[in-house]
Amino acid sequence: MTFTTRFAPSPTGPLHLGHAYSALLAYDMARAANGVFHLRIDDIDQSRARPEWEAQIFDDLSWLGLSWPSPVLRQSDRVPRYRDALKTLWDQGLLYPCSCSRADIRAAASAPQEGAPLHGPDGLVYPGTCRPASPPSGPMPDAVMRLDMARALARLTHPLCFHETGAGPDGTTGEIHPLDMLQTVGDVVLARRDMGASYHLSVVIDDADQAITHVIRGRDLFDATQIHVLLQRLLNQPTPAYHHHRLIRDDTGKRLAKRDDARAIATYRAEGCTQADIRMKIGL
Numbered sequence: 001m002t003f004t005t006r007f008a009p010s011p012t013g014p015l016h017l018g019h020a021y022s023a024l025l026a027y028d029m030a031r032a033a034n035g036v037f038h039l040r041i042d043d044i045d046q047s048r049a050r051p052e053w054e055a056q057i058f059d060d061l062s063w064l065g066l067s068w069p070s071p072v073l074r075q076s077d078r079v080p081r082y083r084d085a086l087k088t089l090w091d092q093g094l095l096y097p098c099s100c101s102r103a104d105i106r107a108a109a110s111a112p113q114e115g116a117p118l119h120g121p122d123g124l125v126y127p128g129t130c131r132p133a134s135p136p137s138g139p140m141p142d143a144v145m146r147l148d149m150a151r152a153l154a155r156l157t158h159p160l161c162f163h164e165t166g167a168g169p170d171g172t173t174g175e176i177h178p179l180d181m182l183q184t185v186g187d188v189v190l191a192r193r194d195m196g197a198s199y200h201l202s203v204v205i206d207d208a209d210q211a212i213t214h215v216i217r218g219r220d221l222f223d224a225t226q227i228h229v230l231l232q233r234l235l236n237q238p239t240p241a242y243h244h245h246r247l248i249r250d251d252t253g254k255r256l257a258k259r260d261d262a263r264a265i266a267t268y269r270a271e272g273c274t275q276a277d278i279r280m281k282i283g284l
Contacts, residue, residue, distance in 0.1 A: 003035030011054035014264035018248040026216040082197035093135030097143035121223040125186035145191035168222040208237040
C-alpha cells in the first residue's frame with residue numbers, strides 16, 4: 001500500500017507558519033516513504049472562499065518546494081458525492097433535520113436543568129432539541145442535518161479505534177470510548193443548508209476517495225477524529241492512520257490564525273526569507 005497523504009487548506013486567507021509546518025511535514029513524510037502527497041482545496045464554504053487566496057496557496061506552497069499531482073481536488077465540485085453519502089446515512093435512519101439557530105442551541109444548552117454547557121469538537125454539544133423519537137422517513141429534505149449519535153453508536157459491532165503515530169493534546173492515542181461521545185460530542189451537523197456538507201462528512205469522503213492512508217494534521221483536530229472514524233465505519237470506508245502534530249504558536253503561546261498576517265508565508269517572502277529560513281522558524 002502506497003503511503004498517501006494530503007494537505008487541505010481553505011482559501012479564506014493567507015497561509016501562515018502553522019500551515020507551512022503541516023504541509024512540509026506531510027510532504028517530507030510522504031517523500032521519506034516514497035509515497036504521494038496531495039494538495040486538496042477545502043472550499044466547501046463558498047461564502048468565504050476567494051480565488052485570490054486559492055492562487056496564493058498554490059504560489060506559497062510551490063515557493064516552499066512542494067509539488068503534487070494534478071488535477072487538484074476541490075470540495076466545491078463534490079457536493080453530489082457528499083449528498084450520496086448523506087442519503088446513505090438517511091436511509092439507515094441516522095440523520096434528522098434541525099431548525100435550531102446557534103442562539104437557540106446556546107439558550108437550550110445553558111438552561112438551568114442542563115447544567116454548564118459542554119464544548120466538543122463541533123462547538124457546543126447539541127442538547128437534542130430537534131431529535132425525533134424515531135427516525136424520520138420519506139425523501140431526505142434539503143435542510144441542516146444532524147447525526148443521531150445514540151443510534152449511530154448502537155449500530156457498532158466492533159470497538160472504535162484508530163492508529164495514532166503522533167499524539168493528542170494530552171498525549172492520548174487512538175482509543176475511542178463510544179459512551180463518552182454521547183456526552184462530549186453529541187449530534188454533530190453533517191449537512192448545512194448553505195454548504196451542502198459539513199467538514200466532518202466532506203473530509204471523510206475525500207480521504208476515502210483519494211485513498212489517503214495517513215492523515216497528518218494539527219493536534220487541534222485530534223478530538224474531531226473520533227467523529228471521522230465513526231463516519232468511516234458507518235459508510236463502510238477504511239480508517240487511515242493519523243498523525244496529529246504540534247501546533248505553531250505565537251510569542252504568547254496562542255495558536256496562529258489566518259488573520260495573523262504578520263506570520264503569513266507571503267509576508268516572510270516579501271521580507272526576503274528563503275525556504276530554508278521558513279523551515280528553521282518552524283523547527284524542520
